[in-house]
Amino acid sequence: MAAASTPPLVSLRQVSKRFANGTLALQGMSLDCGEHDFISFLGPSGCGKSTALRLIAGLTRSSSGEIAWSRTNSGASTSDRELGFVFQEPTLMPWAKVFDNVWLPLKLAGMSRDAAAPVVTQVLEMVGLSRFADVYPRELSGGMKMRVSIARALVTRPRLLLMDEPFAALDEMTRIKLNNDLLSIWREHRFSVIFVTHSVYESVYLSNRIVVMAPRPGRVVDEIRIDEPYPRGEAFRTSTRYNAHCTAVSQSLHGALHGVDIDH
Numbered sequence: 001m002a003a004a005s006t007p008p009l010v011s012l013r014q015v016s017k018r019f020a021n022g023t024l025a026l027q028g029m030s031l032d033c034g035e036h037d038f039i040s041f042l043g044p045s046g047c048g049k050s051t052a053l054r055l056i057a058g059l060t061r062s063s064s065g066e067i068a069w070s071r072t073n074s075g076a077s078t079s080d081r082e083l084g085f086v087f088q089e090p091t092l093m094p095w096a097k098v099f100d101n102v103w104l105p106l107k108l109a110g111m112s113r114d115a116a117a118p119v120v121t122q123v124l125e126m127v128g129l130s131r132f133a134d135v136y137p138r139e140l141s142g143g144m145k146m147r148v149s150i151a152r153a154l155v156t157r158p159r160l161l162l163m164d165e166p167f168a169a170l171d172e173m174t175r176i177k178l179n180n181d182l183l184s185i186w187r188e189h190r191f192s193v194i195f196v197t198h199s200v201y202e203s204v205y206l207s208n209r210i211v212v213m214a215p216r217p218g219r220v221v222d223e224i225r226i227d228e229p230y231p232r233g234e235a236f237r238t239s240t241r242y243n244a245h246c247t248a249v250s251q252s253l254h255g256a257l258h259g260v261d262i263d264h
């Protein structure tokens with residue numbers, strides 16, 4: 001979690017996005033994402049979660065407001081290579097082996113296959129796919145393809161990993177396994193995560209902060225801290241405390257959808 005003295009990695013101040021067709025997809029969002037935060041954007045369809053993520057990634061421009069990045073140790077402003085993005089679909093190149101899919105961001109940055117090999121091998125190990133470097137995506141299950149996608153996002157060693165409903169299409173058991181593996185990678189490598197989800201249960205399990213959002217216009221209605229220690233495992237998932245957090249977050253979401261302010 002962010003120490004009080006550490007400046008935020010990225011700050012949003014009153015950020016809004018109106019599309020050309022007039023839709024106000026996001027209205028006045030403010031957020032500080034700290035070093036080693038795990039933040040979830042939680043809300044129903046159309047509340048601007050993906051738009052907020054795309055704004056942070058620089059994939060779309062805000063209509064108003066400011067997005068500011070902290071300076072890196074080298075003094076440079078945060079660059080693309082310090083951001084990783086994982087989409088709901090793994091979006092792998094079907095004609096390329098797992099190794100080459102993961103190498104891609106480094107290849108685009110000018111790194112040869114040989115020079116990239118140690119780091120590619122290392123991230124494949126992190127996601128549990130060491131033995132699959134030489135297979136094609138079609139030979140992998142949905143969960144394994146998502147692991148490749150996560151490895152590809154981590155190969156540049158980003159300070160911030162943006163994840164847009166990465167596990168929504170996976171079965172429950174695979175999702176739980178990937179939740180656990182993501183948390184252990186995050187704890188060990190100490191990057192920050194912003195994670196978009198529709199699931200109250202997933203957001204409570206993973207995050208230290210949950211940003212609750214509502215639609216029409218897309219906006220933040222609440223932020224809830226999950227002050228529970230990591231590592232989190234089955235004991236937490238089946239605890240009364242976990243259930244109490246899920247109830248509180250559900251109530252906030254429910255209140256937001258009915259235009260009621262929830263006081264925390």
Ligand SMILES: Nc1ncnc2c1ncn2[C@@H]1O[C@H](COP(=O)(O)OP(=O)(O)OP(=O)(O)O)[C@@H](O)[C@H]1O
Nearest residue numbers: 019021023025044045046047048049050051052218
């Ligand atoms: N390129 C676009 N042009 C016009 N409107 C858009 C565009 N992209 C998104 N919107 C609209 O902006 C609003 C917010 O969309 P966004 O995809 O950010 O929501 P979301 O919370 O991520 O939804 P979901 O959970 O369904 O992915 C929606 O009303 C959507 O229809």
